[in-house]
Amino acid sequence: MRHNSYRIGVYGMGGVGKTTLVKEVFKKAKESNLFNDIVMATVSLTPDIGRIQGEIADQLHLKLDEESSSARANRICLRIKSVEKILIILDDVWKDVELEVIGIPYRDDHKGCKILLTTRSDHVCNLMDCGRKIPLSFLLEKESLGLIKKFACIVDDYPPLNDVVLKVVKECKGLPIAIVTVGKALARKPLNEWKVALKQLKESRLMDIEGVDEEKNVYVCLKWSYNRLKRKTRFCFLLCSLFPEDYDISIEELTRYVMGLDEFGTINCLEEVRNEVRVTINKLIDSCLLLESNRETHVRMHDMVRDVALWIASGGDNEFKLRVCTRLEKNENFDSMTAISLTSNTEKLTSKLSCPRLKILLLGQNELGLSEVSETLFAEMNVLKVLSLRLKVLLPESFDLFTNLRSLYLSGCIFTNIYSLGKLKRLEILSLYHCRMDALPNELGELQNLRLLDLMRCDQQKPIPPGLLQRLSLLEQLYIVKDNFKDWDDANRCNVNLSELSSLSRLIVLSLHLSMKRLPEGFVFPDLQRYDISINSFYGYHIFTGRQIPEYPNSRILRIIKLDASSPNAFKLLFSNVEYLLIDSCGMEYLIDITGGNHAVMFSNLVKLSLQNLSCLRTICQGPDHQLTFGNLTVLELNYCRLLTKLLSPVVAQSLGNLENLKISNCNALKQIISKEDRMLLHSQKQHISLPKLRFLEIVGCNQLEYIFPITVAQSVPLLETLIMKKLPKLKQVFGHEDEGEVRDGNDVILSQLRWLILEDLPDFGSLYRGTCTSMWPSLEALKVVNCPEMKSSFAADLEANMRALGKKLKVLHVESRLCDIVLLLLTQGLLNLEDLGINNCDELEEMFKPEGILSQGNHQEELLLSRLTVSRCKRLRQLFTLNIAQSLQKLTFLNIDRCDELEHLITQHDQILPEAHLHHKCFPQLVEVSVNECNKMTCLFPVTIADGLLRLRRVEIKGASQFVEVFAQKDGRDGQIRKDVILPKLKYLRFTQLPCLVNLCPRNYHFTLPSFYRLELDVLTCPDITGLFIRTLDDVVHVNREVIDACGGITEVLLVSSYC
Known part of the structure; x- marks a missing residue:
């Protein structure tokens, strides 16, 4: 509580221990006398202002005689202000609460007042203007074990019971309320009851455990959160429970299920559904009912939360009848089920399922998939709208039965033909992800309602038939990423042509991987909202860091590799809205030509730009660059652009207000990062180039650079954290210029955020700045100065000036x-x-x-x-x-x-x-x-x-x-x-x-034992004495595993293994 924030928010899912935590804070704060007064009140879903005022007043020994709420609030406010240091804990906050109505003063009115609140929502913390937010996560296994033993009254060390208790703890997944619920229910119970409880937990049947409190348990707690959600959010929450335990749920896949089920009402396009699902997912994460994944395009559901979702969905009063099965039992009745997910490793499904109300069926959600499905399995699923199959073999005859199907998601399937797909007249979403087939049939062109076609990683032996795609006139989203799709512009027309894509007037999302030397005519997609277009690029890796990127684009990505010099100009329309751009090994002399007429503003949306191996590049822009702006650019990387002499004009550099990362390497002709032309004009107009968000600057192997930025930029990089200069033979300063008018003497330059300063192999380097200014680095954590023989005394003076902070x-x-x-x-x-x-x-x-x-x-x-x-x-x-x-x-x-x-x-x-x-x-x-x-x-x-x-x-x-x-x-x-x-x-x-x-x-x-010893290398010519004594007495001195001596030239290598071990 020594944090400077006026309000601190603790948030987490129901049952994670928020109330228990703040009660402990209350207790410890009282014991340590950190505050003159401490009060705690419960707010609840529907705040009762009078009750809350009463709780606070009682703890402040304040008698409230006033009848009106506002008068009571004034009395409480005056009382709180009279206390020098006071902590107010507000538990169970569900929405924005006007604290002044209760009587809690503004922060400016009483800076000694701290507020600690608990909520189930990160959003509420924001609404309550919390200066610090503390997410409360789950318990570690050791903590969970100690908690359950406490409530189950386990004191004896009885190994058989301890083994089962540990397994029970693992099923509770670190959720405190679940651990306490189970611990209380099994207190002082024999081993067999623990085993029964373990089985029930594995089957998601906590409520069946004998002794579980029906009013205070994790199910009731989380259902309370569920009931507060709006209908669409509740629907998505339950839909997430169809996925297996500990599963990374793809938001894209979830969106396609929502599209097929048509639960979001009348929506004009799939992109609108996607946006609504994303908003809904964010609300569930915000409410701690879903967890963020390591992948930004995925989410996770805590196992216990999933159990609660399944429990809710199985209830008689629930609008969405759902069943998740580990296996299908004989004579099981599915008549009322609207959703089934079979998540086990069952390899065969040979019996018919009677599911007259079933709307969504997910089969083979595990990695192994299914190897055999009966032709009659789907015979009585007449209203099925969404079908997801992860199979090794698929019987195409089954498609005849799906007359109402809207979304078909096939993953990893192997089949020889899929002609019958053309009979799914209502189909809107078709995914053939990672499927293997001979060819896409012409019959697919009969799917007149198709809005989304996903052929990602699809492995087909024959090309896409010409004319097929252009028949899909309602297509909004198309995903084609596989090396098999080559020669799109082949004149013999045995393959689909790019002009077909241009004819799709509703196409707004495109993932496309092409292999070609020249960009064909007609490569124009003016209406694309999202795209990932790769020309001769290895698909799937981030264009800057090498990290794997999402397969389904959330932004606008363009990769161009090994195209002829004239081709990139064909991308002008995409350049106007591209966000991530990589150009590699192309023969262009300039990135964009804007001479000879009016042109739209280029690169205004660009976030990251990487130019690699452009051996002919001489300038970024051919023509006047006033239409060239990089207002959103955060990352700029250049590598092996050998003819580039100037990177940015002062006008363009002025637009780099959001640049965070600049990395330039092996540009041997580069003399100026920001060209001198017009710079003095800016100076005379009292305009300066500023890089207010620059955090990372690395320049390596640029042989002609004498300085990086003009001295005027030195004061405009307040967030710079990393500065790396390597292998720059002519570099004299980082900030400097030969124009004397720009040299400033005597002023300290404070790089308050600088943490890494690396200077290596700079034979002519003198100092960071030209002039006599002193540089301060109060946050520096790493300093490397290697092979800088001309380092001036001014840099040593800088180092000495920063002595206290460095220590x-x-x-x-x-x-x-x-x-x-x-x-x-x-x-x-x-x-x-x-x-x-x-x-x-x-x-x-x-x-x-x-x-x-x-x-x-x-x-x-x-x-x-x-x-x-x-x-x-x-x-x-x-x-x-x-x-x-x-x-x-x-x-x-x-x-x-x-x-x-x-x-x-x-x-x-x-x-x-x-x-x-x-x-x-x-x-x-x-x-x-x-x-x-x-x-x-x-x-x-x-x-x-x-x-x-x-x-x-x-x-x-x-x-x-x-x-x-x-x-x-x-x-x-x-x-x-x-x-x-x-x-x-x-x-x-x-x-x-x-x-x-x-x-x-x-x-x-001394007798040395070396149990792991593997290799000894000796130069017997230059270690003459050891060849007699060391090896002869080896067994007396050293215990090892084996001895093999193999002389090779002057080196004797000894791999040692002995009979002692």
């Missing part, structure tokens, strides 16, 4: 040479959150962590987060860790030391003594990989006394250490007489090269 927030730090002094100062002060540290070419460094630094205080191991450490070319470094630091680095995972000529020890004490008694504390318990290269004064890797703590060590590589003798060494160099056992359980790989003094892995009196 608190920095997690990644990689620097070299001129910045090392400042880094050492930071290390002395302590970098408590540092996770990744790299130091390169720091000649003055003699010890890494000084005793006065926080990191050297071994008493706070939990505060040290360093997991990766790389030290390279530090010629004077003598020691890396003190013993205290080694014991404090509990999270160190990777250690890489390279060319540190004076380094003698990784772990040492200031007096050079390593007392064994002290080293038995675990050092580096998370260490996985160690690599040491060209450290000629190092004699060993670790003292042997810490070896038993290296429980995760997997890989060790040592190269070029002329005095290196042992991997693990005794402190005084002498082997003792007492045999000591050490196990390195994860060690798999050892590689030793150019170690002339190496004789052994460890002292003779």
Whole structure:
């Protein structure tokens, strides 16, 4: 409750524990005296203002004598204002409540008043203007188990009962009210009653469990939420329960069922139905009756919520009779059923079903589908409107029976012909998703009412017959995505022609994947509202990130790959409304030509633009670009546009108010991202280019760039979080320009959101800004400066100016040479959150962590987060860790030391003594990989006394250490007489090269067991002493699994397996 928000909303589905949570908050807040007063009132679906006022007044010891509600509200308001700090908890809020009517003051009237409310709807939190919203999710399995044992009074550890209890808990799916309901019902009950209850839960029959409270249980609780929904929303909710448990429900598939059932009244087009279903789904998510999926085009239904939906649908007073079966039972009566979903792994359905009222039938919803269906199965389903079949084989004769069918959804079916589909005269939606067939029959053209045709991933041997599509005059949505559909513009007319699509006047949704070298004439679709058109593109992956995208487009996507230079201009009409555009490997010199006449504004709807491998591209726009606007563009990516010298004019750059991500790579001729022309004119008019939403900026491999943006842009990137500059040989500044009129001196530039700053391989780079301004990075978490030899002192000054903030927030730090002094100062002060540290070419460094630094205080191991450490070319470094630091680095995972000529020890004490008694504390318990290269004064890797703590060590590589003798060494160099056992359980790989003094892995009196060891690589020419001693005494020193020696050139590889295991 220390959050600054005036109102905090806790929301979640009924029974998830909202009331229990706020009651606990009430209790804890009273105990801790966080507030002077705390009150709690229940609001309910229909708020009774007088009752709520009375509850609040009683807890404030306030007597209300006034009769009018407004007078009572004034008294309560004055009383609340008299309390310096007060918490008001409002439970069970269903809609927007005017708190002032109750007597709760505005936030500005009393800033010491906090309001905590609970609701079943995220939308209510928004209506109530909650500054912070807290979604309440489900319990973890361990929490659920503890809760049910508490209410079931289980104290004895009886394994048979515990096993069943755990299974019962899993059926409750983390829903607290379900767990409490079952726990109370089974309190002190014997094992057999738990088993019966488990069976009933698996069959979605919680209400049949003996002892369940019929008035206070999850079913009643969720049905209360259901009853508050409008009819269309209730319908969609019940329809979702037709899908199996834990199923990702496709919103597109659900929409097609709704279309077929015609439950939304008179609607002119399918897109209107889709929009209404989407709104309804959002309401159900908002009410916590549906859950969001990992895929934005899908939703999920909690298993217990699904059970409740099925219970509701099976009730006698429900308008939508629904039945979900795991299997069909003999003599079962389906006469009253209007919906059936068979979700089991049953492979055959051979008996007839009598379902005279059935409107929707879903068969084979599981992944396996059905292999055989009787021809008579559908004989008595005369009013069926929606049929979904996931079958391995389909009998086409069955289609003759579906005279009223409006929606047919076939998935993964295999059949030789589907001629009888032409008899489904009322069919409006036909999906042949992932089906295999010889050919689409001409008879499909007889489906005069067809509005949606889905051939996604459809595998057919023969092309679509010419003239078929244009006969479907009412078609609104067409989905054709498969490599089989090639040569659409073939002159021999054995295939469908693109002109047929242009003749479909009602077509507004199109998914199309084409393979062709040139775009044919007539590729014009002016009325498309949604589309995903791919030319020579591998379908199914996001055009920017590689992530898989929805198969059914929610937006307007255009991918153009390997088309002739003149072809892209044919897309002008689509360019006017395209949202996601990828152009790759096309021979164009410009993206759009707007010379010679009036043209519509281009790219005004574009959200993401990716230009890849355009070796001839010289400019984005040929002609005046005042009609070119990128007002909605959020992502701009360019890669391998080798002839492009200027990217954006100042006029176009001014339109980039929503740009969030800019990534340019391997554009070798690019000199200016924003061209100089007209920029000074803007400056003289006191107009400046602003990128107020830019968050990510990455420029890599552009050989001609001397700066990224003019200095005037530096103050207009307030949200910049990531700045990455790599392999830019001429780059001098990020923000800079040769026109002196634009240089500003003396002003601080605050990049308040900058978290990642990466500068690598910039041989001419001096600083972020031209001039003498100081840059502040209060939020910086990662700083990498590598191979920037001309780095100016101004950047070091920036780093020093940010010292305090860096000490608190920095997690990644990689620097070299001129910045090392400042880094050492930071290390002395302590970098408590540092996770990744790299130091390169720091000649003055003699010890890494000084005793006065926080990191050297071994008493706070939990505060040290360093997991990766790389030290390279530090010629004077003598020691890396003190013993205290080694014991404090509990999270160190990777250690890489390279060319540190004076380094003698990784772990040492200031007096050079390593007392064994002290080293038995675990050092580096998370260490996985160690690599040491060209450290000629190092004699060993670790003292042997810490070896038993290296429980995760997997890989060790040592190269070029002329005095290196042992991997693990005794402190005084002498082997003792007492045999000591050490196990390195994860060690798999050892590689030793150019170690002339190496004789052994460890002292003779130590016995190492390596149960996971797999590979040893030795350069026998440069490790001469080990070839005798190490291998000859191997069985005495090291326990491994097997031994095979295979000499190849100068490398001896030893794969070790022994008879000891």
